[in-house]
Amino acid sequence: MMNGVRSESCPAALPFVRGVFRGAKVMSIDAARGYSREKGEAFIEQLTEFLRIPSLSGTPERAGDVAAAADWLAENMRGAGVAQVAVMPTAGHPVVYGEWLGAGPDKPTVLVYGHYDVVPASKEDGWDTEPFEPVISDGKIWARGATDDKGQLLTHVKALESYLKSGNEPPVNVKFLMEGEEEVSSPNLRPFIEEHLDLLAADVCIISDSSMRTIDEPAITYSLRGMTYIEVTVEGPHDDLHSGFYGGTVHNPALALVQLLSKMFDDQNRIAVPGFYDDVVAISDRERAEIAKSELSERDILDATGVPAVWGEADVTIRERVSARPTLEINGITSGWGGPGPKTIIPANAKAKISSRLVANQDPHRIYDQLKDFFESNAPETVKVTVELLTTGEPALVSFELPEMQAAKRAYEIGWGATPIFVRGGGSIPIVADILHLLDMPVVMMGFGLDTDGLHGTNEHFSLEMFQRGIETSIVFLDEIARL
Amino acid sequence: MMNGVRSESCPAALPFVRGVFRGAKVMSIDAARGYSREKGEAFIEQLTEFLRIPSLSGTPERAGDVAAAADWLAENMRGAGVAQVAVMPTAGHPVVYGEWLGAGPDKPTVLVYGHYDVVPASKEDGWDTEPFEPVISDGKIWARGATDDKGQLLTHVKALESYLKSGNEPPVNVKFLMEGEEEVSSPNLRPFIEEHLDLLAADVCIISDSSMRTIDEPAITYSLRGMTYIEVTVEGPHDDLHSGFYGGTVHNPALALVQLLSKMFDDQNRIAVPGFYDDVVAISDRERAEIAKSELSERDILDATGVPAVWGEADVTIRERVSARPTLEINGITSGWGGPGPKTIIPANAKAKISSRLVANQDPHRIYDQLKDFFESNAPETVKVTVELLTTGEPALVSFELPEMQAAKRAYEIGWGATPIFVRGGGSIPIVADILHLLDMPVVMMGFGLDTDGLHGTNEHFSLEMFQRGIETSIVFLDEIARL
Numbered sequence: 001m002m003n004g005v006r007s008e009s010c011p012a013a014l015p016f017v018r019g020v021f022r023g024a025k026v027m028s029i030d031a032a033r034g035y036s037r038e039k040g041e042a043f044i045e046q047l048t049e050f051l052r053i054p055s056l057s058g059t060p061e062r063a064g065d066v067a068a069a070a071d072w073l074a075e076n077m078r079g080a081g082v083a084q085v086a087v088m089p090t091a092g093h094p095v096v097y098g099e100w101l102g103a104g105p106d107k108p109t110v111l112v113y114g115h116y117d118v119v120p121a122s123k124e125d126g127w128d129t130e131p132f133e134p135v136i137s138d139g140k141i142w143a144r145g146a147t148d149d150k151g152q153l154l155t156h157v158k159a160l161e162s163y164l165k166s167g168n169e170p171p172v173n174v175k176f177l178m179e180g181e182e183e184v185s186s187p188n189l190r191p192f193i194e195e196h197l198d199l200l201a202a203d204v205c206i207i208s209d210s211s212m213r214t215i216d217e218p219a220i221t222y223s224l225r226g227m228t229y230i231e232v233t234v235e236g237p238h239d240d241l242h243s244g245f246y247g248g249t250v251h252n253p254a255l256a257l258v259q260l261l262s263k264m265f266d267d268q269n270r271i272a273v274p275g276f277y278d279d280v281v282a283i284s285d286r287e288r289a290e291i292a293k294s295e296l297s298e299r300d301i302l303d304a305t306g307v308p309a310v311w312g313e314a315d316v317t318i319r320e321r322v323s324a325r326p327t328l329e330i331n332g333i334t335s336g337w338g339g340p341g342p343k344t345i346i347p348a349n350a351k352a353k354i355s356s357r358l359v360a361n362q363d364p365h366r367i368y369d370q371l372k373d374f375f376e377s378n379a380p381e382t383v384k385v386t387v388e389l390l391t392t393g394e395p396a397l398v399s400f401e402l403p404e405m406q407a408a409k410r411a412y413e414i415g416w417g418a419t420p421i422f423v424r425g426g427g428s429i430p431i432v433a434d435i436l437h438l439l440d441m442p443v444v445m446m447g448f449g450l451d452t453d454g455l456h457g458t459n460e461h462f463s464l465e466m467f468q469r470g471i472e473t474s475i476v477f478l479d480e481i482a483r484l
Numbered sequence: 485m486m487n488g489v490r491s492e493s494c495p496a497a498l499p500f501v502r503g504v505f506r507g508a509k510v511m512s513i514d515a516a517r518g519y520s521r522e523k524g525e526a527f528i529e530q531l532t533e534f535l536r537i538p539s540l541s542g543t544p545e546r547a548g549d550v551a552a553a554a555d556w557l558a559e560n561m562r563g564a565g566v567a568q569v570a571v572m573p574t575a576g577h578p579v580v581y582g583e584w585l586g587a588g589p590d591k592p593t594v595l596v597y598g599h600y601d602v603v604p605a606s607k608e609d610g611w612d613t614e615p616f617e618p619v620i621s622d623g624k625i626w627a628r629g630a631t632d633d634k635g636q637l638l639t640h641v642k643a644l645e646s647y648l649k650s651g652n653e654p655p656v657n658v659k660f661l662m663e664g665e666e667e668v669s670s671p672n673l674r675p676f677i678e679e680h681l682d683l684l685a686a687d688v689c690i691i692s693d694s695s696m697r698t699i700d701e702p703a704i705t706y707s708l709r710g711m712t713y714i715e716v717t718v719e720g721p722h723d724d725l726h727s728g729f730y731g732g733t734v735h736n737p738a739l740a741l742v743q744l745l746s747k748m749f750d751d752q753n754r755i756a757v758p759g760f761y762d763d764v765v766a767i768s769d770r771e772r773a774e775i776a777k778s779e780l781s782e783r784d785i786l787d788a789t790g791v792p793a794v795w796g797e798a799d800v801t802i803r804e805r806v807s808a809r810p811t812l813e814i815n816g817i818t819s820g821w822g823g824p825g826p827k828t829i830i831p832a833n834a835k836a837k838i839s840s841r842l843v844a845n846q847d848p849h850r851i852y853d854q855l856k857d858f859f860e861s862n863a864p865e866t867v868k869v870t871v872e873l874l875t876t877g878e879p880a881l882v883s884f885e886l887p888e889m890q891a892a893k894r895a896y897e898i899g900w901g902a903t904p905i906f907v908r909g910g911g912s913i914p915i916v917a918d919i920l921h922l923l924d925m926p927v928v929m930m931g932f933g934l935d936t937d938g939l940h941g942t943n944e945h946f947s948l949e950m951f952q953r954g955i956e957t958s959i960v961f962l963d964e965i966a967r968l
Contacts, residue, residue, distance in 0.1 A: 058825055119827065126723065184825065211729075225728060229826040238790035239610065242940040244709060244911030245695075247811035247841050249785050249802055251795035254814035254836075255749070261739070262746035301733050306722035311735035311866040318733055327731035330738035331829055336816030337837055341542050341668060342713040342874045343603065344839055344912075345815055345940055352738075353821055355828055357731050382795040390826045427728030428828075456726040456829060 028168040029479050033415075035166035036158060036471045043158050043471070044141065044464060046076060050116075050150050051134040051143040057093055057117035058184045066093045066180050069116045073178055074098070076154075080161035082176065090188035093117065093180030097199070100160060101173040108481050109173040111202035113435065113443075114153025114209065115182030118145035119456050126458045139464055146462035148455035152208040152448050153178060155467065159474035171482035175202055179431070182209075185227075185391040186431045193438050204404045204481060205435050208470065210425050210447030211455075213296055215466060218412045218473075220405060221445035223323065223424035224432050226358035226395035228367040229331075232257070232375050234350045235384040240336070241346040250346065251382035254335040257350035260378055260385065264328055268314035271328045271356075273374045279362045281397070283324055290400070293421045294319050304452050323424035327357040353390070357428060364392035393430025396443070404442045407480040411446070414480075415473035446473065512652040513963050517899075519650035520642060520955045527642050527955070528625065528948060530560060534600075534634050535618040535627040541577055541601035542668045550577045550664050553600045557662055558582070560638075564645035566660065574672035577601065577664030581683070584644060585657040592965050593657040595686035597919065597927075598637025598693065599666030602629035603940050610942045623948055630946035632939035636692040636932050637662060639951065643958035655966035659686055663915070666693075669711075669875040670915045677922050688888045688965060689919050692954065694909050694931030695939075697780055699950060702896045702957075704889060705929035707807065707908035708916050710842035710879035712851040713815075716744070716859050718834045719868040724820070725830040734830065735866035738819040741834035744862055744869065748812055752798035755812045755840075757858045763846045765881070767808055774884070777905045778803050788936050807908035811841040837874070841912060848876035877914025880927070888926045891964035895930070898964075899957030930957065 036043070055069035056062040070087050073096045077085045082098040096116065101109070121131035121144035129135045134143035141151070156176070163170040177200060179189050193200060212219040236253035237246070266272045283291070296319050298310045312321045331354065336347030356367055372387040379385035398405065400422040412420040425445065432443050448470030454460040520527070539553035540546040554571050557580045561569045566582040580600065585593070605615035605628035613619045618627035625635070640660070647654040661684060663673050677684060696703040720737035721730070750756045767775070780803050782794045796805045815838065820831030840851055856871040863869035882889065884906040896904040909929065916927050932954030938944040 120823075227828070229828070236789075236791050239938070239943075240941045241789060242911065243811065243813045243815065243839060244841055244909070245806065245935055246785070246789060247813045247910065248796050248805040248809055249794055250789055250791045251793075252813050254817050255745070258742035258745040258814070258817075261742040265739070301730070305720075305725060305730060305734055307720050307734045307866065308868060309735075309866045310733055311864075312732050321732045322729065325732055327727065329727045329731045329736050329828075329830055330742070330820070331727065331827055332820030332822050332831060333738050333742075333817045333834065334822035336814065338816050338818035338835075339604075342837065342839065343542075343815055343940075344711070344713070344813075346813055347816060350817065351822075353826065355727060355826065357728055380795075382791065382793045384792060425728070426731065427726065451729055454723070456827075457723045459723075 029475060031166040031168050032162040032475045033472045036162040036475065037468065040468055044467070047141060047151055047154055047467070048134045050154065051141070051145055052132055054132045055117050055180065056120055057181050059120060063093070066117055070094045070096050070180055073116050077157055077176065080157050081164035082160065090192050092188045095192055096176070096178040098176040099174070100170065103170060103173045107172050108204070108484065109175060109202040110478060110481055111175045111177060111200060111205040111441070112156040113177045113205055113207045113431065114156070115149045115179045116153065117180045117183050118148070119183045121460070128459055131460070140461040141464060142459060142461040144460050146460050147211070147449035147453035148460065149182070149209045151462035151467055152470065155208060155448055155470035156206065156474045158471045159478065162471065162475055171479050174478070175200065182429070182431070185393060189431050190434045193434055197439065200439055202441055205439070205441050205443045206477065207429065207432065207443060207445050208448050209429055210427065210445050211449035211451045211453060212447060213294065213300065213451050215450070215463070216418050217295060218416050218418050218420040219423040219447060220400065220408050220420050221425035221447060222398045222400040222405065222422050223360065224396045224445070225323070225326070225426060225428050226362065226364050226430065226433070227355055227391065227393040227428045228358065228364045228371065229355040229390040230368065230371055231388045231390055232260070232352045232354060233386045233388070234260070235348070237346065237348050240348050243344045243346050246346055251380060252346050253350040253383055254347050256380060256383045257333070257335065257352060260375055261330065261352060263378055269311065270313055271326070273370050275370050276326070276367065280326060281360045283320065290422050291319050291324065291424070294423060296322065323426040324359060326359050326362060329355055331355055357426065358395045360395045360397040362395060364394060368392065393428045394433035396432040396436055398436065398442055402442050403484050404444055404481065407484060408444045408446050408477060411473050411477035411480050415476035416469050446477065448473070512655070513959060515650040515652050516646040516959045517956045520646040520959065521952065524952055528951070531625065531635055531638055531951070532618045534638065535625070535629055536616055538616045539601050539664065540604050541665050543604060547577070550601055554578045554580050554664055557600050561641055561660060564641050565648035566644065574676050576672040579676055580660070580662040582660040583658070584654065587654055587657045591656050592688070592968065593659060593686040594962060594965055595659045595661060595684060595689040595925070596640040597661045597689055597691045597915065598640070599633045599663045600637065601664045601667050602632070603667045605944070612943055620948070624945040625948060626943060626945040628944050630944050631695070631933035631937035632944065633666070633693045635946035635951055636954065639692060639932055639954035640690065640958045642955045643962065646955065646959055655963045658962070659684065666913070666915070669877060673915050674918050677918055681923065684923055686925055689923070689925050689927045690961065691913065691916065691927060691929050692932050693913055694911065694929050695933035695935050695937060696931055697778065697784065697935055699934070699947070700902050701779065702900050702902050702904040703907040703931060704884065704892050704904050705909035705931060706882045706884040706889065706906050707844065708880045708929070709807070709810070709910060709912050710846065710848050710914065710917070711839055711875065711877040711912045712842065712848045712855065713839040713874040713876070714852065714855055715872045715874055716741070716836045716838060717870045717872070718744070719832070721830065721832050724832050727828045727830050730830055735864060736830050737834040737867055738831050740864060740867045741817070741819065741836060744859055745814065745836060747862055753795065754797055755810070757854050759854050760810070760851065764810060765844045767804065774906050775803050775808065775908070778907060780806065807910040808843060810843050810846060812838065814838055841910065842879045844879045844881040846879060848878060852876065877912045878917035880916040880920055882920065882926055886926050887968050888928050888965065891968060892928045892930050892961060895957050895961035895964050899960035900953050930961065932957070
């Protein structure tokens, strides 16, 4: 247990910057912000090093690289002045924990969560550059993990460093919880938290693993979607069959699968699984007003994706569709011959990976039961249909009227230079629900990325300007929390 | 041009076996059949050698192996006593041509067609043995190409050899047309035939590239299905998207594809493409009576495939479904993530390989137009749908009342030991239509395989007893043709 360990390197000899009058505070912040700008090049070099490590948490043969990324991060945190840093084992990839508690027990403590693991990427997927050979061009750094989440998590380490290395005592205590399994749904983080409730105790948790629409429209995420991820398998003949001999006599498993999957939506593009929407919390008028502040338009979706027309649930605006409504998406289908040219088989089986993004208060396991029942009850007797649960995550909802949320709003106004809007996030960070409920503290999701950063796709990148603004926003946030 | 080249090794000094009375004929046949039995082990060894060559015509890096198989076959034919043999180049893989014209111009000429190329196979697909390391067990030889078509084509080479090497002049002239591109739809055989009409001139063509239900129910195929093979591509976003950011706002291409494909059949499992059945020749009462002789049952389909229940067009018997009706099968679907575990993307695109088996008188190109129109007209405006033609083949229908067909029937009765039924073949040998129409001769399809031989699937095999019976049936057939 590392809780309460006081830093030996705490600059206790600089009490004058802790003055009670506003002027001194601003100076302390300004000095830290100035330091972060002076060191901007060095911070980018460090991020480049970090991105070079292919820390693919879902690829067993990359376990060594995941460990290397954990070690790199721990070393970087030590270099930043974080007093106590430990790479702590889990049943999977390690947690990098760090703390600087020099502000003392009378000051609030901020817990920073981030993840140093990434999803797979290879140049063959269509990247313009090698995903693990970071390139800087057009004011951006291009690499897998640039925005999700190595670049974003590093802003907070560099924010603390900027206080400490500019000779200014940070106004609050800071703890870091950096995991290496977010991209595989954090199977070991919940047990880790349960075992280390005291170590991780804090007043507020901050997470930067989300994004905004444009640099001038920063966003604070007050809601995240949960997830139920399943695989549906249709099995027909015990082997691929010659389509000339058996065509027309057995139910082609690929056909049976498409027939099943085609029933998932009604003609209004609503999810047709019975009971699916039962537990969805209705959007309040206040929320609807906040959502309406987003300038996201159908044109933005068209421009960002290149699709010929948008699609979605009838009678729901595009701004609500992207985050406030649950989804059901086919993530992949595999059946039969996918190589070049023709092959005249009836495939032995067909598989689909399907995931549903959930909103409060949908229960991932109840949704799994509904999906399983839906596919099984619609399965024809001519094939065998099985439904397997791959992973789940709880949705999360935090009131944007909490003081910590309003502190984050001011941090953007001062540090970023623009008033943020409160948004529901479309993505899932399952651990947010665990932090909310197990550690009983508000979670503030201050994203520093752009919706168009290409995370999980090709040519992922992170704006260097937003990296810098993120560091400064974090510097201000720590101060705003101290004032509450 | 090799037409009319007379064999220098023609055993012209053995006229006595060409006597006009029945007894001498029978003796000649008996001697040849006896020889084939004596040499049975050697023939199996030769087949084993042949099967060891991975002559995958659709795999560019296997071109050398395809050429090696052509050379092996040419050499084997020379060893069998075929007077003239040549490996003749095409724009693709070579044709192995051979002729023995020692019976003289007054005697009929039989053209034997076969193919020495095979479809892909690897142990990882689920084979019990290595597909290109033939194994003999349970009275069968197990290897890719065992039944389709290396084992079957070799029966005719060994039949001719059995006449020649037992000191009996064959009763007819024999030509061999062995191609290396049947499994990629014979793109260069039609031009080859058009350029060599004289070389290939004959009175009847025999092809053994089909099968029977059981060893006691041999079958002569009088109809083959044609084919239209297409690829349907649905394109949505220009790149895979994060399902949390864009889920519910763009039409998932995998969903759009399954919605399109689910419209292919109506609720009676009839193909719902407008005009699809327009040109199908109705089954006559005589044909229906012949088809009814087949003992194929739904139980046979269940046993052979392992499916929980049969499937197919309402109001059509299983015996007619397997061959006399056109089909529409999904041969493969590829979209998004197919690896282990979850990946939360919206795939950029989704592709399906789809093929239709056609019956007389459906026109493959007209069917392509109908399919293309069907998919394009059903495509939603939210995605881009394209339909590409991969290959076509004409259906073929030969009256079973022709004398050559009846000669084949007697050949089975004498050589195989069972009366054959005339069947419509479910598969496609597109070149049959070309031989019928370009060379203007009847095509007799005498299959020596079993429906359950696993061709195009895993654990392909060929019964050694059927290999021997095939050789003897071919020996008798040559004699029966001489008697017409």
